[in-house]
Amino acid sequence: MTTDILVYLAAFGGGFLGAAFGALFAFSFVGITLLAGIAIAISTGDASWISLISFGPFFGPHISFAGGVGAAAYAYRRGYLSGVRDIATPLVSLAKPDVLLVGGLFGVGGLIVHDIVSIIPWLGTHTDLPGITVVISGIAARLIFGKTGIIGTNSEGLTGSAKFRPNDKDCWVRYQEGWGNAAILSLGVGLLSAWATVALTQAFPEAAGSVVLLGFGVSATSLVFLTLGAAVPVTHHMTLIAALGAANFLTITGSPLAAVLIGTCFGIVSGLAGEAFSRLWQIRGDTHVDPPASAIWPMTVVVLAIAGLF
Template sequence: MSINIDLILASFGGGVFAAALGVIGSFSLCGALILVGIAAAVTTGDNNILNLIAFGPYFGPHISYAGAVAAAAYAGRKQLIDGANILVPLNKLKRFDVLLIGGLFGVLGYLCNELLAVSGIQIDTIAFTVVISNVLVRLVFGKSGFLGRTPKEIKINPGVQTLLFSSLLGFSLGLVSSFATQLTGFVPIGYGISALSLLMLFHDEFPVTHHVAICAAYAAKATGSLIIGGIFGILALLLGNLVGSLFNKNSDTFIDPPALTIAVLSPIIFIFL
């Protein structure tokens, strides 16, 4: 494992900047830079924007997203905001310590992802790093327990209409993301589009689908089949919904359902497809 001091310093800066923007604000920009990076790679053959900006210290989810989640949880611990609120830009708090936490977890995300990458583990290391960081944040800053406070009533059955809706959405997005990957050769193109679309969350309820897009793209890339991509799109959306219900319904920090979904499904795809 080689440690690059410049990347460590940049990761600290990326974590601080992401905390100021807020979780969704920073991640949406990640989506935009993914698309810019793909365009640059297609036109010039240079992958640096994609690999070192979109997925690097500036906007890489393991650095920026994880750092912003940590900063929000810390702010929640200090009773400044709801620590599970991923929409609020933490710049509004004007707190040095809140941004500092974002920077520190940005560095932690960089180091963790580097360690996972050199280990040879068959998994999406960025998603797995986000999960590890989110879990650590909950253990350190959370007060509601690992699975949150137990509600008086727990509903497990989502209903037939919800299942049909989610399955259709997951399959359809899986198809189009798979098609985009096969057409361009770039797996994260659908992921970038879905991440950018999360800007709509500031306006209204909007589907979170980047885990669907990337899992479908991984599957289609491995098999050459849009149908297999669509099936994994269904699995990703349903699993993401389940994870969100289990970990975030009554909690004071945020564990990212899409990252956990990708961390579960990517090894299955990488090893068995």
């Protein structure tokens, strides 16, 4: 685990900034800085920008995004924020310093959880650490500040499997919901992300560990437009897992075509997993528990576990 006090101070600042910007805006900066970091890695072979800025204390999702989510849950509980599951509002607009401080504390908590998971045998090296941390942090925020529990009741009084059916009040991304929509969207963006990973890995092998993140970076960057009201899709769980699958199976098979097709299949499964998690706990509660992160960490386990068999 990290013992450098400067890193914890930086994590507090990252969570604070995530709250000030709002979780969704803060996450879009992961993408923006990641695209810059990939360019740096291709040019120099050095991925330090990515590890320190995009996935470090500055904009790492487990710190900045988690800080924004935790602060929004706190603001909702205090009555400062009226929207259920609102992660788009820049919380600095509330003019409540305590909200920003809570964001900082969740940033520190995210760093601690990230480091604890990283030392768990096997899991720590076979999952997406920011993703699993975002989920744990989101569940913690719901338990601490929410009123519904992890999985709440259906607002229409439905029970059984119907309880998890989206409606106009309880939904995630209304225009992309549905199993068919999720599968088709995952097919398209997953295919492109898998191809880009294979093509760039072959072109810039010294930056292979960075170019695999291109699709994720584009997906994350696009969410700034979602925050501004444009109906863009949420796809980073699709593009990241498709790229991860393609990268691993390019090494295993030696075939670019096989790698792209296998990666695309993993991307489709991840898209469906995101839809499932949105129904399981995102729309069944009053605070945000991130569906893409909920899909990313177990799908990373699946991809790496299957790849490890070869």
